[in-house]
Amino acid sequence: MKQQLDPNGRQLQAGLLTRTLKGVINVSLAAFLSATLFTALPATGIGLKSPFLQSGQRNRESFDSETLGGTLRVGLVVGHWGNDVGAICPDSLGGYREVDLNYTIADLTRQYLQVEGVEVILLKEFDEHLKGFQGDALISIHADTCEYIPDLGTGYKIAEAVDNKRPEQAARLMACIKNRYGNISGLRYDHRITPDMTSYHAFGEVDPNTPAVIIETGYMNQDRELLTKNPSLVAKGITAGIMCYLNREEISPE
Numbered sequence: 001m002k003q004q005l006d007p008n009g010r011q012l013q014a015g016l017l018t019r020t021l022k023g024v025i026n027v028s029l030a031a032f033l034s035a036t037l038f039t040a041l042p043a044t045g046i047g048l049k050s051p052f053l054q055s056g057q058r059n060r061e062s063f064d065s066e067t068l069g070g071t072l073r074v075g076l077v078v079g080h081w082g083n084d085v086g087a088i089c090p091d092s093l094g095g096y097r098e099v100d101l102n103y104t105i106a107d108l109t110r111q112y113l114q115v116e117g118v119e120v121i122l123l124k125e126f127d128e129h130l131k132g133f134q135g136d137a138l139i140s141i142h143a144d145t146c147e148y149i150p151d152l153g154t155g156y157k158i159a160e161a162v163d164n165k166r167p168e169q170a171a172r173l174m175a176c177i178k179n180r181y182g183n184i185s186g187l188r189y190d191h192r193i194t195p196d197m198t199s200y201h202a203f204g205e206v207d208p209n210t211p212a213v214i215i216e217t218g219y220m221n222q223d224r225e226l227l228t229k230n231p232s233l234v235a236k237g238i239t240a241g242i243m244c245y246l247n248r249e250e251i252s253p254e
Contacts, residue, residue, distance in 0.1 A: 071119045072246050073135040075210075077202055078106045079142035082124030089146035089220055094228065096220060098143045101227050105217060106141045108235035109242075116243055130205040136246060137173055138212040139238065140202055143227055146220035154223050155190035156181060157216040161203035169211040169245075177215060177241030179251045184237035185226065187218055211245075 079102040080086035086098030110120040123129055144157070158181075160167075160174040182189055200214045217234050218227050227234060244251065 072117070073119045073121070074113060074242060074246075075121045075123055075130075075133055075135050075138040075206075076106045076109060077123045077125065077127070077130070077138065077140035077214075078103050079140060080125050083126055087143065087145050087220055089224065093146060093221065093224065096146070096224065096228060098146075098220060101143050101217075101220070101231070102141050104231045105227075105234050105238070108232055109141070109238045112235055112239040113242065116239075118242075118246070126201075130202050133206040133210060135206075135210050137242060138202065138206050138210055139173075139177070139242065140200060140212070140214040141238070142214065142216050144216045144219040144223075146224070148221050149219070152190070152192070153219050153221055155188040156185065156218055157190045157193055157197065159193050159197035159200065159214050161200075161206075161212040162198070163203065164208040164211065166209055166211055170213065173211045173242075173245045174213045175251055176244035176249070177213060177238065180240035180244050181215070181217075181237035183252075184240055185218070185234060187223060187226070190216075 078099070080099040081103055084099070086102070088098070089096040106122060110122055113120045121129065121133075121135070123133075145153075147153070158174050158178050160170040162170065164170060178189060181187075197214050197216070202214075203212055206212055215238065217238075218224075220227060243249070
């Protein structure tokens with residue numbers, strides 16, 4: 001359509017007014033659509049629950065043991081996991097395998113420690129992440145033989161890594177777990193520590209500044225009622241000992 005011009009060649013005011021009104025309407029429409037769009041979005045933001053973002057989460061099996069800044073970090077070695085089954089009870093005593101008991105107790109301990117805000121790494125017996133492992137503590141969890149040993153076949157044992165740069169920390173970690181575990185589990189402390197414990201392979205693999213201990217949580221024969229039917233109590237005992245060390249708690253007389 002041909003535009004009408006005034007005598008000076010300028011567009012008539014009517015046309016100018018029409019364009020102005022159209023511009024106002026377009027701007028208002030755009031503002032309305034934007035407000036509607038952002039009102040419909042969740043208050044938490046765009047895409048916070050997107051599966052693309054969640055894909056970065058890692059499960060326990062693929063955890064690469066990186067240290068989180070300022071977080072207490074503990075390694076739990078599941079005795080015999082990924083290597084062999086450890087001690088085995090005969091079918092008459094339930095056919096329990098040590099590795100299964102160790103895993104159950106270690107995983108429960110992991111859960112309890114995480115509630116306390118501790119970063120926990122579950123490690124296999126000969127895990128590649130043991131080499132140079134750095135943390136506030138490392139505890140290897142095992143159970144003792146299923147053979148029947150009259151009178152002495154009950155109780156728990158603990159041994160520390162003595163060949164490290166922080167022997168006083170390792171000694172305190174051992175003392176804390178020994179005290180808290182004994183009080184919570186109700187088991188007696190078995191002083192018959194074996195060379196397999198004092199020279200445990202992981203002691204020579206972790207960073208020398210990482211205090212480390214190994215615990216035999218009980219005998220699979222006479223203590224199997226506790227180990228198999230109440231592993232949560234066992235895990236709570238270990239957890240209490242670790243938290244005693246991390247929190248620098250006082251150790252009550254035995």
